[in-house]
Amino acid sequence: MRTSPFTPQLEVHEITADALESRAQDCLQQGMRFLMAWHDWEEDDVCVLRYLLSRPGNPQFLLWELRASQQIPSLAKLVPLLGWYEREMQELGGVEFLDHPEPYPLVIHEGYQLAAAPLGPQYSGESITGAYASPTMPEIANDQVQDLYWGPVRADFVETGEFHFSYIGEAILHYHPRLFYKHRGLEKRFQGMSAESAVFLAERVSGVGSACHALTYCQAVEAAWGIEVPWRAQLLRVIIVELERLYNHLHFFGLLAKTTTLKVGSATGLLLEERVKQLNGKLTGSRFLRGLFCVGGLRRDLAAEHLDGDLETFIYEADAYLQDLHDTATHLDRLMGTGVLPKQAAFDQGATGPVARASGLDRDLRRDHPYAAYHKLRFNVPVREKGDAMARAEVRAESLREALALIVQAAGRLKPGPVRADFAIPDGEQAGLGWAESPRGSLLYAVRIRAGKLQRVKIKSPSFSNWRVFPLTVHDTNLMDYAINEASFGLTIAGCDR
Amino acid sequence: MPFWTWTGIKNGRANTQWPARGPDGQEGVLGMPRWQPERCVPDCQACADVCPTAAIHREDDGMSMDYGRCIVCQACVEACPQEAMLPSGDWAFAVRDRQDLHWQATLSSPAAKDLQNKVVGSLRRSLHIKHVDAGSCNGCESEIGALDNPFYNLHRLGIFFTPSPRFADLLLVTGPVTAPMRNPLLATWEAMPEPRMVLAVGACAVSGAPMDAGYAGGHGLDGVLPVDVWLPGCPPNPAALIHALLLLLERQPQRVEGGHYAD
Numbered sequence: 001m002r003t004s005p006f007t008p009q010l011e012v013h014e015i016t017a018d019a020l021e022s023r024a025q026d027c028l029q030q031g032m033r034f035l036m037a038w039h040d041w042e043e044d045d046v047c048v049l050r051y052l053l054s055r056p057g058n059p060q061f062l063l064w065e066l067r068a069s070q071q072i073p074s075l076a077k078l079v080p081l082l083g084w085y086e087r088e089m090q091e092l093g094g095v096e097f098l099d100h101p102e103p104y105p106l107v108i109h110e111g112y113q114l115a116a117a118p119l120g121p122q123y124s125g126e127s128i129t130g131a132y133a134s135p136t137m138p139e140i141a142n143d144q145v146q147d148l149y150w151g152p153v154r155a156d157f158v159e160t161g162e163f164h165f166s167y168i169g170e171a172i173l174h175y176h177p178r179l180f181y182k183h184r185g186l187e188k189r190f191q192g193m194s195a196e197s198a199v200f201l202a203e204r205v206s207g208v209g210s211a212c213h214a215l216t217y218c219q220a221v222e223a224a225w226g227i228e229v230p231w232r233a234q235l236l237r238v239i240i241v242e243l244e245r246l247y248n249h250l251h252f253f254g255l256l257a258k259t260t261t262l263k264v265g266s267a268t269g270l271l272l273e274e275r276v277k278q279l280n281g282k283l284t285g286s287r288f289l290r291g292l293f294c295v296g297g298l299r300r301d302l303a304a305e306h307l308d309g310d311l312e313t314f315i316y317e318a319d320a321y322l323q324d325l326h327d328t329a330t331h332l333d334r335l336m337g338t339g340v341l342p343k344q345a346a347f348d349q350g351a352t353g354p355v356a357r358a359s360g361l362d363r364d365l366r367r368d369h370p371y372a373a374y375h376k377l378r379f380n381v382p383v384r385e386k387g388d389a390m391a392r393a394e395v396r397a398e399s400l401r402e403a404l405a406l407i408v409q410a411a412g413r414l415k416p417g418p419v420r421a422d423f424a425i426p427d428g429e430q431a432g433l434g435w436a437e438s439p440r441g442s443l444l445y446a447v448r449i450r451a452g453k454l455q456r457v458k459i460k461s462p463s464f465s466n467w468r469v470f471p472l473t474v475h476d477t478n479l480m481d482y483a484i485n486e487a488s489f490g491l492t493i494a495g496c497d498r
Numbered sequence: 499m500p501f502w503t504w505t506g507i508k509n510g511r512a513n514t515q516w517p518a519r520g521p522d523g524q525e526g527v528l529g530m531p532r533w534q535p536e537r538c539v540p541d542c543q544a545c546a547d548v549c550p551t552a553a554i555h556r557e558d559d560g561m562s563m564d565y566g567r568c569i570v571c572q573a574c575v576e577a578c579p580q581e582a583m584l585p586s587g588d589w590a591f592a593v594r595d596r597q598d599l600h601w602q603a604t605l606s607s608p609a610a611k612d613l614q615n616k617v618v619g620s621l622r623r624s625l626h627i628k629h630v631d632a633g634s635c636n637g638c639e640s641e642i643g644a645l646d647n648p649f650y651n652l653h654r655l656g657i658f659f660t661p662s663p664r665f666a667d668l669l670l671v672t673g674p675v676t677a678p679m680r681n682p683l684l685a686t687w688e689a690m691p692e693p694r695m696v697l698a699v700g701a702c703a704v705s706g707a708p709m710d711a712g713y714a715g716g717h718g719l720d721g722v723l724p725v726d727v728w729l730p731g732c733p734p735n736p737a738a739l740i741h742a743l744l745l746l747l748e749r750q751p752q753r754v755e756g757g758h759y760a761d
Contacts, residue, residue, distance in 0.1 A: 109678055112677065112678060114713065118713045123713075125713075126713060127713050127714070128677035128678070128714055129677070131681065132678070132681060132682075152678075152682050153630050153663075153682050153683075153685075154661075155661030156629070156661065157629040157631075157639055157642040157643050157646075157659060158631070158639070159631050159634070159636055159639055160630075160631040160633070160673075160682075180678075181633070181676065181678050181682075182631070182633045182673065182679070183633075183714050184633055184674065184676060184709045184712060184714050184715045185712040185713045185714035185715060186712075188713060189709075189715075197548070197550060200550050200571050200573075200708065201550070204569075204635045204637070204708060204709075205635060206635060206636055207636045207637025207638070207640055207733060208636055208640050210637070251640075254647075262502060264502040264503065264505055264506040265502055267648050268505070268509070270643075270648070271512050271647055271648045273644075274523070274644055274649045274650075277644070278523055278525070281525065281526045281527040281735075282525050282526035283526070284526075285526055285527060285528035285572075285585075286527070286528065286570075287641075287735060288637055288640075288733070290570075290571070290732075291571050291572050299572075299576065324501070324502075324505065327501075328501070328502070492636055493636070494634060494635045494636040495636075
């Protein structure tokens with residue numbers, strides 16, 4: 001039996017297609033959580049399916065490997081969150097799943113085709129062709145029911161997506177988001193690139209997640225190559241990604257207040273976001289914290305020692321802003337009881353980040369599977385039980401305060417030192433997993449490298465998980481609450497679509 | 499007085515008057531690398547070797563540079579042994595002619611440029627923008643959204659976003675134009691009344707870089723729509739966006755010609 005390239009980093013179990021369902025059942029009973037699944041054609045006729053799991057109380061991840069040349073039983077009935085992963089593997093990877101409970105197109109829409117699966121062995125450079133066709137929707141027949149197709153081009157300056165509502169008056173009967181208009185085939189683009197220089201591409205998967213994507217990608221390559229990142233770089237990495245959390249969460253509150261028509265509240269949040277972006281620009285040269293990460297550490301040192309001083313008045317203002325929002329009854333009235341996501345649904349369907357924590361799932365990769373410098377830093381992980389928009393806002397508010405505290409803490413511990421490890425690119429094949437708790441939840445990169453070149457890169461963005469969950473909170477609610485509910489999820493589309 | 503009204507009045511004005519006066523808000527923000535070809539040594543192509551989007555590449559008669567493909571990653575600045583690629587704050591890179599993003603050793607006459615700069619008179623005052631995301635990474639949307647925050651306060655310039663293409667003067671496009679977004683983009687353009695203009699925002703929309711050459715990614719707006727102003731950058735910051743919009747309205751001069759940036 002050949003050993004897995006992930007063996008040095010993860011606990012790898014080889015499993016067979018026949019045992020898949022019973023093993024999955026056992027794992028669920030033990031409280032394990034599936035984090036992602038991806039395929040990898042290691043040779044033209046051997047496809048390896050990988051399922052990543054986390055175990056309660058165990059910082060090491062569990063990886064299942066299934067070597068298959070035939071059809072594979074779908075686990076989506078048992079583990080609903082795997083539904084999208086399997087559909088994506090069918091469309092992009094040329095892997096077939098038996099008895100999939102959701103046999104509809106996901107990434108390549110109805111009306112569009114690809115001659116061969118681009119992440120499969122037969123692909124030879126074809127592009128997507130076709131023309132728009134309506135999506136597959138459940139039939140809702142009643143003369144009172146109206147259908148609203150909204151998108152892909154919408155109002156303001158929002159990301160592209162198409163949203164279908166079937167409704168009677170104010171009541172939404174069914175809601176279906178059709179995403180992946182922005183699918184750019186990024187996992188394929190990584191293939192063949194030198195692992196060292198592909199950081200720039202990770203930064204452009206989701207712009208407002210540039211830093212976390214770069215960090216996670218670098219950590220995956222560093223795990224594969226066994227690189228030890230210097231301590232100063234680890235602390236600076238924490239500062240950079242917490243700055244990203246800061247401006248993202250402030251943006252969240254600006255938008256949320258906009259949906260509850262609190263104009264000044266919205267403007268204040270967006271102005272605070274702008275101030276963080278300007279601080280980013282001054283500190284790093286990039287408002288989106290791009291161009292800093294590299295395999296082995298950071299591309300250049302940052303003078304972040306005095307960040308606590310720079311942030312002194314900001315911390316006070318951000319705190320006062322959050323408190324003011326929390327004291328505004330008209331704002332809170334619109335959040336309470338809106339878009340409730342029950343705990344079980346959050347677990348089964350794969351909710352992550354603040355959305356999961358607002359529904360009672362006490363999970364945070366920074367604490368449960370520490371990376372960078374988080375094991376040496378103190379922070380709380382806020383959790384709420386109610387699962388409504390209010391709970392999601394509360395979790396983000398606390399997490400914003402924690403981000404500020406983490407930046408101050410990490411800046412205070414900086415000592416002079418190198419920020420980049422020396423390393424030699426190894427020959428042969430290696431693989432690694434990188435993970436990070438991004439502002440929106442768990443972000444994962446799995447890479448397989450041969451002779452310095454990327455063979456397979458799998459990206460799991462938090463919005464891919466949370467977009468699957470979101471419709472559950474829309475069915476049977478009303479149109480007036482929709483915008484508030486969507487804002488309370490804080491989703492991006494580029495990250496989901498890739 | 500209601501609490502938030504009072505808060506707003508107490509906090510006072512936050513906005514800049516840039517470009518008339520006041521800060522642009524981009525202190526420290528790095529722009530396109532500034533090329534000093536006279537410092538280059540023969541047969542050196544360190545910059546082209548590290549450029550991830552082929553914005554810099556070697557041709558038979560020397561190096562060629564296309565700022566339309568530059569994603570501002572600074573890799574060339576770090577790799578250059580001669581300091582011929584300098585870090586800069588050159589981000590107001592909007593141009594009317596795509597050719598002006600290509601480096602030219604010698605510049606054509608300014609008079610020829612002026613002739614091209616004709617703008618439809620009816621658009622000189624207020625401008626209404628329809629935005630279409632044709633597959634961006636959302637970095638551009640984040641900066642376009644920032645135009646609405648109190649610091650930039652785009653409305654002060656008489657420029658507004660409109661939800662409907664029917665009321666729009668300008669189509670602002672981000673992203674490389676992915677396969678399923680091509681038709682919705684063209685349909686939006688068709689729905690706009692004339693005169694109508696197009697602004698390509700970000701390296702993706704200008705050239706497709708770094709998302710081109712895949713099974714899903716397009717090549718930007720070249721050959722898709724008639725573009726009036728090209729604004730590269732990854733993403734262009736809000737001040738660069740304001741400059742591009744004012745350039746379009748002939749209220750700001752173009753700063754770049756043949757790849758050369760005028761301060």
